[in-house]
Amino acid sequence: MLVATDLVKRYGEIQALDGFTLSVAAGEIVGLLGHNGAGKTTFVEIVSHLIRPDGGRVTIDGKPPAAVRGQVGVAPQHIALYPSATVREHLELYGRLSGLRRAALRSAIEDLAAVLRLTELMDRRTGKLSGGQQRRAQAATALVHRPGLLLLDEPTAGADLETRQAMLDVVKQRAGEGAAVVYTTHYLPELTELQATIAVARDGRVIARGSYEELAKDLPGEVRVTLEGEEELRISTSDPAATLIDLLHHAERPISSVDVRNPSLDDLYRSLAVHDAP
């Protein structure tokens, strides 16, 4: 669905993208991770045709971004709503721009409002909404026309738990219907819930890409064992289950507790030293 190859973008001395390559299939949710300044937003802006790359190529369903703007739903990182327009006016505008009319437009708006808990807020001006409410309204503008490609740049930043859950539910639902989704976040548990595949960006390029299982398979897990009367023993191991069985066989004293920890998404992220980037 989305194919971005070798994207390059410079801002003066700053190399925002330096050979950024990422493909996303229809129905796939890609969790795009990376340190502050890794290039995630720049990538989203290029795919949504807000800025042009200095090099590289993007196609969406085989066409350039300029030709398919109506098939792309974008929720930018920063709130970009018209403060004096109501939520309903925003959704009508975005729906109409993408060709929705009359009954189809009305039902798309009402359905989405219910899912994103916006029904009570529909006739309020967006400038008077709370930060989390604005974020929900902004996400709704990206979703109302059921685009084939969704670009959601930290859609749950600052959101309360209910908003976060509503957002995750609607993203999963849209991917289930066949949308390709790029979902940037710094909140890793969301990606587990979304069953997303992972792309890790560092210094303007994607340095790791695959399912969590693929990327984590070589990472060590940990077995924690406490023998009676002794302190907890922590063993780093690539095969926690086998290590635990081995320990149970060979322990010379009774074991009072065991805990097996498989590598987490957090461990994966740390192993790529993404936190250490400038």
Ligand SMILES: Nc1ncnc2c1ncn2[C@@H]1O[C@H](COP(=O)(O)OP(=O)(O)OP(=O)(O)O)[C@@H](O)[C@H]1O
């Ligand atoms: N309009 C701009 N002018 C100059 N530099 C820019 C501009 N936009 C982005 N940059 C720089 O390009 C680099 C990549 O920024 P980008 O916003 O894409 O990162 P990001 O991965 O989205 O970061 P974050 O996690 O903080 O949102 C950064 O060094 C940033 O300062």
